[in-house]
Amino acid sequence: MDIPANDFIYLWQKLIWPLIRLLLFISVGLIIANLLESLNWTKRVSAISRPLIRFGHFSEQVGAAFSLAIVSGVAANTMLSEAYEKELIGKRELVLANLFNSLPTYFLHLPTVIVITLPLIKGAAFIYVGITFGAAVLRTLTIVILSRFLLPEPKQPVDLKDTTDSQRDWSAILQKTWRRFKKRMKKILIFTVPIYIAIFVMNRLQFFAYLEDFFTIHLDFFPWLSPQAMGIIALHLAAELTAGLAAAGALLQDGILTHREIILALLVGNILSSPLRAVRHQFPYYAGIFKPKMAMELIFYNQSFRIISLIIVAIIYFGVTLT
Numbered sequence: 001m002d003i004p005a006n007d008f009i010y011l012w013q014k015l016i017w018p019l020i021r022l023l024l025f026i027s028v029g030l031i032i033a034n035l036l037e038s039l040n041w042t043k044r045v046s047a048i049s050r051p052l053i054r055f056g057h058f059s060e061q062v063g064a065a066f067s068l069a070i071v072s073g074v075a076a077n078t079m080l081s082e083a084y085e086k087e088l089i090g091k092r093e094l095v096l097a098n099l100f101n102s103l104p105t106y107f108l109h110l111p112t113v114i115v116i117t118l119p120l121i122k123g124a125a126f127i128y129v130g131i132t133f134g135a136a137v138l139r140t141l142t143i144v145i146l147s148r149f150l151l152p153e154p155k156q157p158v159d160l161k162d163t164t165d166s167q168r169d170w171s172a173i174l175q176k177t178w179r180r181f182k183k184r185m186k187k188i189l190i191f192t193v194p195i196y197i198a199i200f201v202m203n204r205l206q207f208f209a210y211l212e213d214f215f216t217i218h219l220d221f222f223p224w225l226s227p228q229a230m231g232i233i234a235l236h237l238a239a240e241l242t243a244g245l246a247a248a249g250a251l252l253q254d255g256i257l258t259h260r261e262i263i264l265a266l267l268v269g270n271i272l273s274s275p276l277r278a279v280r281h282q283f284p285y286y287a288g289i290f291k292p293k294m295a296m297e298l299i300f301y302n303q304s305f306r307i308i309s310l311i312i313v314a315i316i317y318f319g320v321t322l323t
Helices: 009-040 042-055 062-067 073-085 091-100 102-121 123-148 169-206 207-217 227-253 257-290 292-320
Strands: none
Touching: 009 073, 009 169, 009 257, 042 062, 042 123, 062 073, 073 091, 073 257, 091 102, 091 123, 091 169, 091 292, 102 123, 102 227, 102 292, 123 257, 123 292, 169 257, 227 257, 257 292
């Protein structure tokens, strides 16, 4: 591998600090999830999504995770994992619940997406964000409908009213939260740290760069996109969203590409880059929260459903703007 001269600084910037930051985020999410459960606040939190939960035959744990995902995706997934391990929800409900969280997860990243896209592609940002938002809504509504048929109707309607006693033993609650946190965090460290290091080594061996180059070279299966639009997709694959947006902004400013061409190129780049992005960024922390096999299954279903929804909205946009 090509390791820079100052090994420690390089490893600190590229491996150690990002890993520490990831573990900190996971720790915060884990503490929040455990504290909410220790306080018996799952009903209170899940009340936000009450109509969808009842229609989709979901449990209150899924409703709480859905609401919590607006603030922390890690905390939401941790809550689902805890519920699954305690057999409060089955595997089918776990998969559907993970897909169900598409909309709140989208809202969690929405401010960042707007801040990045608006200065670079101007008015086209509203269309692009609107399309991706539509895809997130489509995923959530589809899962709610599927869940109504795939999950059994609860024998008793889920009671989402908060009946928690106002008198709390905070010392016992905090001790329970901390005890569960330590037990869970040990399992997370066992899986997350070696997987994160493995992804880092694969990156240094240019494995992902090879895959990105392969996709970039074989982009000629989109005959309806211009060469300039292909460049946006290639940059999106090679350096993720920001590079593609920068190129799109320059081409838009010079009048070389229209809003329609830029939006389609960004959507195609988003679709093609999803699998690699999932392996790089999702799998290390998913494998710490869920078991590695379950993590791979959830990521596969999540990314497949996301890609399908983006393809559907892209086709709709392509058809509407064809004339």
